[in-house]
Amino acid sequence: MLPLMVALSLGTLTLPADRVCADPDGKGMTPAQEAEAFADRFFEKPEVNQSLAGAVVVIVQDGEVVLQKGYGYADLEKKTPADPEKTVYRMASLSKPVTATALMQLAEQGKIDLEGDVQDYLGGLSVPNRTGEPLRVKHLLTHTTGFDYTDRAGTLTGPLSLEAYIRTYMPTVIRRPGEAYRYDNFASALQGYIVQRVSGQGFGAYVKDHIFSPLGMANSDFVLTPQLLPKLAPAYDSRNRLIPPYEVVPTEMPEGGMLSTGADMARFMVAHLNGGQLGGARILRKETAASMHTFQKAIHPDIPQMTYGFESFIHQYHNGQRVISKGGDIEGYHSWMWLLPDHRSGGFIVYNNEVSELRxxxxxxxxxxxxxLRGGGAEEKEAPASQEMLKRLEGRYQELRSPSTLYTVKAEDGRLTVRDSSGSHTLKGDASLLFHDEEGVPAAFREEGTGETYFYSSSHPSSWARKLREPEPYQDVPESDPDAGAIYLLRQLGAFGDEGQTRFRPDETLTRAEFTAMLVRLSGLQPSKEPPAFKDTAGSPYAAQIQSAYEMGVVQGEGPGIFAPEQPLTRLEAVSILARHAEGSPGEGEGAPPVAGKAEEGAGGDAAGQPESAATPPEAWAEQGVRFATAAGLWPAAAREEAAQRQWLAQPMSRRQAAAMIGSLLLQRMEAEAWAALLQV
Structure with missing residues (x-):
């Protein structure tokens, strides 16, 4: 082991003139002084410093650290300054490039074949695969596994070993591996398990011995050790209220469990930019590091997504440069690291509260x-897309990771109009299926030999979206039915879980269990494998979905250990559950606990005994649901007055009414202003 400190004496470092002088105020400064002045100006902005708890930033160039500096307080109560050398933060998904680096070390030693079948490295564990094509190790690194689930809901009870986690939560390959990009937490967990199996060491021990220690990353670990605990910056919410400390599960989480400091991350960045070497310590061969910086998956050559372990997103801000990056989000901590390998430069930022996006x-x-950026904007390299080609792309698209995120694409006057959660956009493109919207944001389509058509926009980096096929008709829902549009939209999205069924039974009463299962299917999260929190759901076919909804904080039950799954769903229950579902934004977490305090804040009942029924007029627990129904325009024409609303809310919810309500909300989500208003209720 060669613990090495990255030199902080930067007087000899020189930057190209066009970059040193990019800001007139930087003339005459050393690179270190100029970088500090640049960062200071950013953090002096009122919209930044007035909401920030604490942050650390790093800038590296040509094998040296140009800047590493803290802003604000790591601990607000103690007024402990954020310190890049001493303050430890949860890195969340920024763990993934470290995990990938560990796997690539073993690959360059010939112990892992990137073209090899994942199954060969799992011992007695098996990966269910419905495609007939092998899941290869390289697919884990590029998030192209084809898994049915790549995220799980809520939190788990620990401690839980990495092997036990993999064994319990193994998903199924349902899409041809390598075909489509979908951000994949489980793929990174599998990478860590393969490292553990092949090396014969525990995952965390391997990373410490082969990455952290050689690079001198003394304050980094995949476990919150007694040594790191006093250095950990407390987590704060959006109002800078303390978030209680928590552990992640599994105990060593390859996809999101790393803890580190700004100074340690600087060492990791410099090593990668130096071809795998920091001082006398080498963690990767030069050619291996280069392969990790080379794009391996792209929906279009001009819009790459993945290398082996790094991402490339928000291309509209890359200014024509090759940028690889990785961000991380876990409750109370947000991080981002980016590297420009062609210039041996990069940056890093981390902060410890739920402020508006700073990264x-x-x-x-x-x-x-x-x-x-030098010169103009995007240039058309090929002939414009023909109207015939544009018409072929028309349709409704659904994100692979978040099934409730939809896009509507329509061809008009030689252009495409795309409606999504950020509004309506006009795309102009060429015959290669590369497009740009009116603000220069790139987008692309890809047509596969399997008959699938995919869409991706750089402003929506979670996954590609697939074009939906027309749903099979129900015998009892004709096109003339006033709710046919909503019913068939949800069937397209797989919300009912009734593939092959020919009847919908639109006027039957929906149960609490059925409604909950619909929402979980739309979340894209794996049904829970945890024991049921409600004793009366153990025998329900929807037990796993109910448990997932409980872990997400979407449902809290009828009383101590009671959910009443077969009880008819009332409209008040429905709007209250929908309000919590909308607020929670399921699918965004990376192993953090479910949002705490929902019930206490009036969002609903809880499993300790606060009822969720609507047999009586709305009580305090349902106020949020009532406000949500009003904001969403869910009241029928006959229920404008308060008394009529109470009567309407107390009635059972039919299957058609549930479909119409959820369908309305999904379409509203495609209108940015309307959805923002709903989240403010």
């Missing part, structure tokens, strides 16, 4: 400051 603005400022 993208800081990255954009960095790129405009050091690598300003």
């Amino acid at each position: 993208v603005p800081f990255f954009q400022a960095y790129m405009d400051h050091y690598y300003p």
Whole structure:
């Protein structure tokens, strides 16, 4: 082991003139002084410093650290300054490039074949696979596994070993491996397990011995050790209220469990930019590091997504440069690291509260400051897309990771109009299926030999979206039915779980269990494998979905250990559950606990005994649901007055009414202003 410190004496470092002078105020400064002045100006902005708890930033260039500095407080109560050398943060998904680096070390030693079948490295565990094509190790690194589930809901009870976690939560391959990109937490967990199996060491021990220790990353680990605990910056919510400490599960989480400091991350960045070497310590061969910086998956050559372990997103801010990056989000902590291998430069930012997004603005400022765009915007390289081609792309698209995120694509006057959660966009493109919207955001389509058509926009980096096929008709829902549009939309999305069924039974009463299962299917999260929290759901075919909804904080039950799964769903229950579902934004977490305090804040009942029924007029627990119904325009024409609303809310919910209500909300989600208003109720 060669513990090495990255030199902080930067007087000899020189940057190319066009970058040093990108900001007139930087003239005459050393690179270190100029970088500090740049970062100071960003954090002096009122919209940044007034909401921030604490943050650490790092800038590296040509094998040296140009800047590592803290802003604000790591601990608000103790007024402990954020310190890049001492303050430890949860890195969340920024763990993934470290995990990938560990796997690539074993690959360059010939112990792992990137073209090999994942099954060969799992011992007695098996990967269910419905495609007939092998899941290869490289698919784990590029998030192209084809898994049916790549995320799980809520939290788990620990401690839980990595092997036990993999064994319990193994998903199924349902899409041809390598075909489509979908952000994949489980793929990174599998990478860590393969490292553990092949090396014969525990995952965390291997990373410490072969990455952290050689690079001198003394304050980094995949476990919150007694040594790191006093250094951990407390997590704060959006109002800078303390979030209680928590552990992640599995105990060593390859996909999101790393803890580190700004100074340690600087060492990791410099090593990668130096071809796998920091001082006298080498963690990767030069050619291996280069392969990790080379794009391996792209929906279009001009819009790459993945290398082996790094991502490439928000291309509109890359200013024509090759940028690889990785961000992380876990409750109370948000991080982002980006590297420009062609320039041996990069940056890093982490902060410990739920403030508005700082990472993208800081990255954009960095790129405009050091690598300003030269010349005009996007150039058309091929002939414009024909109207025939554009018509072929028309349809409704569904994100692979978040099934409730939809896009509607329509061809008009030689262009495409796309409606999504950020509004309506006009796309102009060429025959290669590369497009740009009116703000220069790139987008692309890809037509596969399997008959699938995929869509991706750089502003929506979670996954590609697939074009939906027309749903099979129900015998009892004709096209003339007033709710046919909503019913068939949800069938397209797989919300009912009734593939092959020919009847919908639109006027039957929906049960609490059926409604809950519909929402979980739309979340894209794996049904829970945890024991049921409600004793009366153990025999229900929807037990796993109910447990998932409980872990997400979407349902809380009828009383101590009681859910009443077969009880008819009332409209008040429905709107209250929908309000919690909308607020929670399921599918975004990376192993953090479910949102705490929902019930206490009036969002609903809880398993300890606060009822969720609507046999009586709305009580305090249902106020949020009532406000949500009003904001969403869910009241029928006859229920404008309060008394009529109470009577309407107390009635059972039919299957058609549930479909109409959820369908309305999904379409509203495609209108940014309307959805934002719903989340404010």
